[in-house]
Amino acid sequence: MRREEGLLPVALAEPNAHGGDMSDERVLAEALAGMARGDKEAMAVLYDEASADLYGYALWKTGNPDDAQDVVQEVFVRLARTRASLARVSKPRSYLLGVAHRAAVDLHRLRRRTEPLEESLFLEGGAGPGERFAAREASLAVAALTPDQREIVYLRHFCDLSFAEIGAALGISLFTAASRYRLAIKRLRRVLGVAP
Amino acid sequence: MNRRESLLGPFSPPLPPRDLREKALAAAEAAWEAAPGEAWVRRAGFTRWDWAWAAGLALLLLGNLLVGGRPRKSAAPPSPANRERAEIEELAGLGIVLPPHHRAPQRLRIPQEVDDLSGAAGADL
Numbered sequence: 001m002r003r004e005e006g007l008l009p010v011a012l013a014e015p016n017a018h019g020g021d022m023s024d025e026r027v028l029a030e031a032l033a034g035m036a037r038g039d040k041e042a043m044a045v046l047y048d049e050a051s052a053d054l055y056g057y058a059l060w061k062t063g064n065p066d067d068a069q070d071v072v073q074e075v076f077v078r079l080a081r082t083r084a085s086l087a088r089v090s091k092p093r094s095y096l097l098g099v100a101h102r103a104a105v106d107l108h109r110l111r112r113r114t115e116p117l118e119e120s121l122f123l124e125g126g127a128g129p130g131e132r133f134a135a136r137e138a139s140l141a142v143a144a145l146t147p148d149q150r151e152i153v154y155l156r157h158f159c160d161l162s163f164a165e166i167g168a169a170l171g172i173s174l175f176t177a178a179s180r181y182r183l184a185i186k187r188l189r190r191v192l193g194v195a196p
Numbered sequence: 197m198n199r200r201e202s203l204l205g206p207f208s209p210p211l212p213p214r215d216l217r218e219k220a221l222a223a224a225e226a227a228w229e230a231a232p233g234e235a236w237v238r239r240a241g242f243t244r245w246d247w248a249w250a251a252g253l254a255l256l257l258l259g260n261l262l263v264g265g266r267p268r269k270s271a272a273p274p275s276p277a278n279r280e281r282a283e284i285e286e287l288a289g290l291g292i293v294l295p296p297h298h299r300a301p302q303r304l305r306i307p308q309e310v311d312d313l314s315g316a317a318g319a320d321l
Contacts, residue, residue, distance in 0.1 A: 043224050047217055055216070056209035069216050076224035081231050085243070123207040135207040142204070157202060158209065188203045 024049070028092035035079065036087035043076065050093075053159055054100050060154040061104045061147055063117040074103040091168070094161060098169035101151070119143035122150070141191040149184035156181055 027049050034042025051072060058071035078099055079086065089095045123139040126132045142150060155161045155169065166177040189195070274282070284294060 040225065040228060043221060043228075047221060051212050051217065051220070055212035059209055065210075065213075069212065069219070072212060072216060073220045073223045076220045077227040080224040080227040083228070083231075122209060123204060124210050125205075125207040134205055138204050138207055154209070157204065185203070192203055194203060 025092055028096070029089070032079075032086040032089050032092055032095075035083045036085070038083075043080065046079070047076065050096050053093075054096060056158060057097055057100050057151065057154055058104055060122060060142070060150040061101070062108065062113075063121075063143075063147065063150075064113060065118075065121060067104075067107055067111065067113070071100055071103045071107055074107070075099050078103065091165065093159065094165040094169045097155060097159065097161070098171075101170050117143050138192075141188050144191045145184050145187060149180055149187065152177060152180045153184045153188075 028046065031042045031046035031049060035046065054072050054075055055068055058068035059065060062068055062071065075096065079096075120136045120139045120143075122142040123135050126135045142153070145153065151170070152166060155166045156163075161169065163174045163177045163181070166172075167174045170177065287294060
């Protein structure tokens with residue numbers, strides 16, 4: 001696929017264009033602490049703060065919108081069950097994504113979907129037809145990655161996690177995380193026809 | 197690659213559908229209600245490690261109860277002299293008197309003849 005000039009700009013003004021940015025660790029930590037204290041309303045606050053990133057991660061990991069919704073639901077179920085220990089979470093963003101990762105893995109073991117990916121579901125955006133086309137092309141490129149590579153790119157690009165935080169969330173080493181990311185970027189460049 | 201540069205353009209993953217909020221919070225609330233017992237655990241500040249230690253201690257106690265300890269030996273093992281004296285006394289109780297060299301040197305015991313009829317009526321006949 002040839003990169004059209006102007007359709008896939010290389011430089012971004014913001015490192016994370018995702019509207020549902022897990023913006024404030026403090027807000028997440030307070031919501032988790034509230035749940036630990038027995039405050040049910042804190043769950044709603046947590047959902048509003050974290051759901052966009054959790055859903056985006058689950059979508060990129062599973063490649064299926066229904067599974068992604070189930071993963072998000074399961075995350076909140078697991079948080080509710082283990083709420084007694086939530087006050088001690090030191091890195092809430094990384095912790096929540098780790099819970100989502102484990103929920104996605106468990107769901108995959110249960111369902112083992114074999115149908116092909118809907119390739120245009122990973123990215124959206126753009127006002128005009130040109131930009132929407134570019135979004136679809138970028139989404140197709142993401143679909144060419146493996147689920148493990150997609151999740152690393154998502155966590156690095158949209159959640160702004162360090163490789164150490166990614167490793168902690170996914171239960172892999174920092175080096176494995178960095179290696180997968182490097183391979184993913186190499187593959188994206190090849191698919192998009194971008195010079196390294 | 198500079199983190200500020202992106203191959204993926206200014207695009208974002210889709211946001212979750214609106215009805216997911218209600219579904220997720222309803223499921224979470226059901227799970228919350230199903231685990232009410234955690235309230236006292238939270239108040240006590242127990243953690244999983246506390247439970248693990250308690251379980252280990254309980255297993256140790258149970259094992260000790262089941263296997264049991266060795267019985268205390270209140271008496272000293274019998275010495276050869278004590279054993280011999282006990283045997284002589286036992287024989288004497290049966291009316292068997294051993295020759296003098298078999299007796300224990302510490303003390304002589306003359307067994308009582310329980311069925312001594314020498315003074316009974318009719319013995320002079």
